[in-house]
Amino acid sequence: MALLETHDLTRRFPGVVALRAVNFTARAGEVHAVCGANGAGKSTLMNVLSGTIAPSSGSVLVNGEKVNFITPAEARSAGIAIVYQEFSSIPELTVADNIYLGQEFRKGFGVVDHKRASSEAHTLMERFRIDLDPDAVVGTLGVADRQLLELARALSNDAQVLILDEPTGVLSLSEQRNLFEVIRTLRDRGMLILYISHRLEEIFEIADTVSIMRDGELVATREKGSLDRKELVRLMTGHEVSDTEAIVDPLASGKTVLTIDGITSDDSRILIAEGEILGLAGLVGAGRTSIARRLAGLRPRTGLTVQLKGKPLPSDIAGVLKAGLVYLTEDRKQDGIFGPLSIPMNATAAALDHFSSAGFLARRRERSQAATLLEQLRLVASSLDMPITSLSGGNQQKVLFARALLAQPKVLICDEPTRGVDVAAREDIYRLLRDLSKRGVAIIMISSELDELIAMCHRIAIVRQGVVHSVVANEDLDEHKLVLAATGSDAA
């Protein structure tokens, strides 16, 4: 019998049908991946299952019994726990206090028993073999540990169903392996794990069953064995998509654009040619972003000498931009978007010089140019006047790309350009990067997805502990070698 079912589950939002008569079934003891492009309805489905959103019509069944969740607490007591994409832990409290927040142990007279929470948390960690100190203050932990905390919190409720929303978004490879280890343990104990992800290779690694959603509908549910990558992408997007493997341009002109001294372990110089795409590979925390930010003038450039087309690159952000080097951030929310502003305003923020005369802004020109560019980038938006936060992750990223392009870069550094971006928008971004490369723009691409680097880059620089250890031509690489190099296991 199915552990979790939905019958004709429908949810309408003003102007949109987010879920259209979804009949979803999942059984105990499996990892059930739910995938689909952004806006396909995955998150809405999970929010209904976890009691955050009420359905417009239809029903949810747990163990064959109809349930009707109004609040997250009710879903939790019915055995459904969710780990959100965005962490919902409180940094000032300890791990144990976070786990039992809202379900505290009490000593009588309603007095909170923190010691008991700590000891229970120790037991919990041991039982599920999670390597996390219950007494650590959450604010001092790294992202991987905070992820484990979210997981532990879900487990503290003896959940039957665990929903993981994009759990590996910010994890490095070894942390991801660690997480998968825990997930498998849980599955073998008979839990149902609903796994939401954009990353296809992950889905093939961890899932037993895959459900695909598109435009609010459940398109298919398949056993992993009867599904291949191309088929999955076709189901998600509704049409054939070129495989990422099929590109790689030859090294272009050979004219050097960027010269960097002082970032390699053997003091050699790194030259980047016009039209070249150079990948920066390494683990999370290896210092890739730090290198990018030093190049872009966002951090002091200690020890680094950079020349762009033979001239020293200024060390302040404005000077760097003027010289033609643009950095596209990995942290859209924090460093990228201007949340409440419209889409064109976001797109032109770095190039206002082009749209102003005598200090006055030509709003109409700004808008029309931004609109043309965004159309080329295949932006999907109901109206340009909406705040950028109304867009999906992939579309937000396209707007940021538009911003970078309007600054007419000679060198573009993009940091995790496809993080939180769905499959279809990813293809658009890949296409754009290749276009730019053909037009002679040198690109430095940072990514934690190795297949993406291998598919896109001419050369890949491997970063370890803040320095580039080696630069390898793409032909000499595969994913396995890259992992070994990034972890330092190739040194021997």
Added chain:
Amino acid sequence: MNRAQLVIAFFFRLPPIVWALLLTVAFGALYNPQFRTVDNAMNVLEQSATLAFLALGQAFVIAGGLIDLSVGQLVGLVTVVACMGFEALPGWRLPVILGCLLLGAAVGMINGTLINHLRMPPLILTFGMLSVLQGCIFMLTDRSVGSSIPAIDFLAHGRIAGIPASLILVILATVIAFYCLQRSTFGWHLLAMGNNASASRKAGLNVRGLTLIAYSVSGFFAAIAGLVLAGRLGTGFPNAGSGLELDSIVAVVLGGTPLKGGRVNVVAVLAAVFFLGTVSNLLNLMQVPTFTQILIKGIIVIVAILLERPRWAAAPQ
């Protein structure tokens, strides 16, 4: 650890505001003979009662990441309503007192309800409420009105075995606030909400209920402060509470509570109230001009906020 080490460790772990209070008292006792009398000390404690109640109520709100600007005018309204009531209904003293307490809690509930359901920023909403209450006061009277009653006078001036009655009430209120905020599940949830409201909602906490209770407590405590102040003034005075909302916020912040909430130490808040009272008393005795006193208070606030840093902020990223 031996006993001496324990004592030293205890003193080192005292909140900075307690140190400031001790140093101020020591300074005053050394240099000012008028300051170091029991009488003066009792006076300071007695005069601090109004602010103490306000600050304890404000601590509930700020701990939850909220703020209540309406309490100052609420104090004024309570002094006016109470004294008018005592005069108009001589046989109904207890109902008038209870009515005033209810009025305070009701204003707090209105604040909380509006913030919950209109999703308005607490700063703006309670600022609006400040104005509304001020309007209510001046619709009732534009000058001193009515008079206090002996029972209320006793609350403000009375002594029990030489100890001010108001001080006893303040200590009682502090113990209750300590239990509610720093020991009970309610307080724990309130602090969690102050740290991160959306995470708390996702953890299943009743964020709206917490907000409502915090404001009700703040309003209720403001009403007690209003009654005590009515006793001290002997009459209902429209401007009695003007500016007290800021003083209460200053006391809570001096007590080490971050303005964004999430952490609170009730005893330190009380120490901050006494510190402010002591400083003002000492400056008066030293005949420092009023405007200089205001300036000094401003500097104290700025220094206090500079010193406030969360412990984990220094941890490596």
